[in-house]
Amino acid sequence: ETGVTQTPRHLVMGMTNKKSLKCEQHLGHNAMYWYKQSAKKPLELMFVYSLEERVENNSVPSRFSPECPNSSHLFLHLHTLQPEDSALYLCASSQADRDSYEQYFGPGTRLTVT
Amino acid sequence: DQQVKQNSPSLSVQEGRISILNCDYTNSMFDYFLWYKKYPAEGPTFLISISSIKDKNEDGRFTVFLNKSAKHLSLHIVPSQPGDSAVYFCAASSGGGADGLTFGKGTHLIIQP
Numbered sequence: 001e002t003g004v005t006q007t008p009r010h011l012v013m014g015m016t017n018k019k020s021l022k023c024e025q026h027l028g029h030n031a032m033y034w035y036k037q038s039a040k041k042p043l044e045l046m047f048v049y050s051l052e053e054r055v056e057n058n059s060v061p062s063r064f065s066p067e068c069p070n071s072s073h074l075f076l077h078l079h080t081l082q083p084e085d086s087a088l089y090l091c092a093s094s095q096a097d098r099d100s101y102e103q104y105f106g107p108g109t110r111l112t113v114t
Numbered sequence: 115d116q117q118v119k120q121n122s123p124s125l126s127v128q129e130g131r132i133s134i135l136n137c138d139y140t141n142s143m144f145d146y147f148l149w150y151k152k153y154p155a156e157g158p159t160f161l162i163s164i165s166s167i168k169d170k171n172e173d174g175r176f177t178v179f180l181n182k183s184a185k186h187l188s189l190h191i192v193p194s195q196p197g198d199s200a201v202y203f204c205a206a207s208s209g210g211g212a213d214g215l216t217f218g219k220g221t222h223l224i225i226q227p
Contacts, residue, residue: 045214102148
């Protein structure tokens, strides 16, 4: 595997389900991110992890719970979601040096909440 | 309130001509700007970037121009090719390091044969 991978690519879940999204980066980076892209809205930053510590939580509801067990893996645990949470969830990684700004994205998980 | 704006949802350009995609921003703290390209069913792919200390950066057919006083940047693609048809996102950063990016809504570029 190369780059940033995400599983599953598509997920349909009911409002009472619990599911998890998985992201893995093979780039040797030390920072990972979750973004959400809803229809007709720009990508919105949800969470940032640097050196496996959460450094930013952009006022995301507690029904979204991130986990970063090591620098290569990132999870987003989902529970009691709402239909408006249906969106494309994108994971990204970067090398968090002062002069490095580029982030590299996975293909995303298309989530539908019914 | 959107801090990064791409006011053209779509743009159609003839193959071989120049494509110009525009982006405006409101936050004066942004000091680095990036363009991403996205095909359907794929994640955004980094294309080109520019630091606020420069006004131009070129990479092959792609050139990004930055006008700090106008808080405006543009991406020029010349000559445009059919494979350039995609959604292009403008993004900005104010800190580097492990700082999230602020994105525009994107412009769908369609290259006509």
